[in-house]
């Protein structure tokens with residue numbers, strides 16, 4: 001690994017990262033899915049991201065070497081490390097952590113200085129207020145206060161809604177910028193709840209920004225927390241907003257979207273008059289925008305790893321040229337912005353001892369993102385089985401949650417980065433084998449339905465104590481087979497019932513201890529934590 | 543499913559039941575599916591107890607280019623009938639929206655009958671899912 | 678049992694204008710296919726008919742089946758030829774009839 005350390009130390013500078021051959025006079029900056037990560041983190045990209053139908057083998061369904069080749073990235077380079085898991089541990093040690101809101105502030109300020117304040121739009125793609133210890137303690141207030149320093153121009157949401165309607169409205173009132181959602185209507189009279197769009201004068205051009213919150217929030221997250229709000233993709237509503245924006249003189253129409261990358265790629269075809277779609281939710285990142293028809297789509301990753309930048313050259317009311325890039329936020333290379341750094345320290349100060357309290361050590365690389373499992377989720381699944389005396393366990397396929405390198409201490413801060421949310425109870429229930437299969441098939445179709453409008457939620461549910469085979473290209477109800485108890489090697493009996501522990505159920509009044517208490521007890525007991533079952537899912541037919 | 547007011551046990555309607563009801567509604571006219579009738583349903587239902595469904599037909603709503611009735615059917619429910627809307631010259635536009643119960647993932651069907659007897663049909667799949675996987 | 682129906686429509690319109698009306702009535706809409714705790718079928722009781730008239734002329738109707746959700750919601754369009762009164766009527770299986778009306782001004 002000396003070679004890689006050497007390569008890394010080619011004196012990667014802040015200027016290298018900020019280098020951008022700008023065009024035109026208007027710049028859009030995009031951050032998304034920060035998940036309340038104020039401090040720099042490690043975040044291993046997935047080693048598996050299966051696409052089906054027309055999405056097979058195209059971004060974001062390219063990982064590792066295939067991703068490097070597709071985008072022409074040099075193996076071992078900073079960009080190769082930011083975007084892929086190739087040689088992850090060595091390169092992570094070489095290049096260091098990524099993200100940190102104070103580093104992001106430096107980049108945003110630098111671009112504003114370069115282009116002129118009135119010529120830059122900063123848009124927040126949502127999943128900002130949830131995902132850390134301090135965001136849970138302050139119910140999102142910490143992120144609202146920190147993001148205020150960045151002065152975004154608008155935001156949309158998804159996990160924000162898990163604080164409940166009242167808290168969301170309370171925080172939105174405190175924002176100095178609009179919370180946009182064209183796709184949220186009240187369940188009584190079917191009328192819009194939020195502003196759908198806004199028009200801004202940027203670099204002397206009329207720019208419309210339409211907002212889209214995560215369309216399946218009441219399905220992926222507890223509906224009882226937002227009983228009066230209905231979501232949906234609603235392409236006809238977006239089309240009407242685009243038309244209205246053009247009628248109002250918009251030279252550029254931007255969709256700030258939390259739809260997910262595949263949904264937005266289909267939407268770009270269904271509603272072809274959008275100039276730029278800034279896409280979030282699926283945590284994908286690409287080095288530069290892809291084009292569908294005239295629409296530019298830029299996916300800017302997650303956890304603060306990137307700031308997306310799109311420059312537009314506009315003549316006679318039309319976009320005539322563009323440049324785009326996701327700027328990788330290498331924390332050891334980019335100087336922290338002093339004001340933001342101070343704000344972060346102020347936010348964390350009251351909780352510093354608890355945040356840094358060490359409860360164990362990671363023996364393996366602990367990460368979450370992956371179609372079928374992640375090593376952090378293996379630990380959570382095993383922890384629930386042991387601590388709750390269950391036979392099997394379910395852990396939802398969330399895509400948020402930072403990575404820990406082998407040998408790294410596990411702190412309360414780290415544990416909450418995997419578990420911080422407002423419905424943390426660990427249930428202990430009995431399910432029949434058939435019910436377990438139905439749940440797995442239901443979630444599996446949310447990932448591998450050929451029509452992205454029928455996809456929703458995160459990666460596949462993680463199952464502890466069980467191995468199985470999955471055929472992603474099959475149809476609903478026919479993808480899961482050979483379900484086997486790993487402890488005994490016996491097949492799962494459809495008629496027999498099994499004790500299952502799981503967390504983050506979307507049902508109301510779920511009884512059980514909070515996931516972080518269960519996992520603190522497990523990790524403290526184990527001291528060094530290894531991830532056992534990453535080979536328990538056999539994928540066939542692709 | 544019991545929780546949403548529709549029983550689990552009853553054998554859900556097979557498409558034949560639905561076809562029979564369409565036949566009865568359409569008389570001897572062959573339903574056209576050219577898109578004159580638009581059926582608007584969510585791809586995935588947020589709540590199987592209350593799934594929004596909207597129908598609209600492009601028509602002058604006068605003379606023989608007028609919509610008489612639009613019937614909505616849920617193929618996968620125990621009883622596929624949902625609602626029949628009846629329009630008049632004073633409707634101005636043949637547009638209606640309501641909320642229905644769906645027992646499971648299924649196709650929703652809408653059939654419109656014009657004053658000249660023409661029949662238009664539209665079908666849309668709606669997924670009713672367990673949910674709860676965050677993302 | 679149902680209670681206070683609610684409707685939403687503009688107070689005024691220009692002659693011949695097409696407006697959208699939204700209506701809601703709170704009602705259980707017991708489908709007759711549910712069973713109570715001890716396995717007895719809970720008898721069906723729904724709103725089975727919704728009618729809208731304008732100056733006593735029928736404008737819009739809905740023949741309703743048990744698959745319509747509780748608290749039935751209907752949204753539809755109507756053309757407003759002159760000033761007048763819309764009457765909304767919901768008929769319950771048990772024979773009860775719920776009504777409300779709204780006037781509209783044509784300037």
Ligand SMILES: [Mn+2]
Pocket residue numbers: 033035127281282283302399400677
């Ligand atoms: Mn996210």
Ligand SMILES: [Mn+2]
Pocket residue numbers: 127158159214258280281282677
């Ligand atoms: Mn999201």
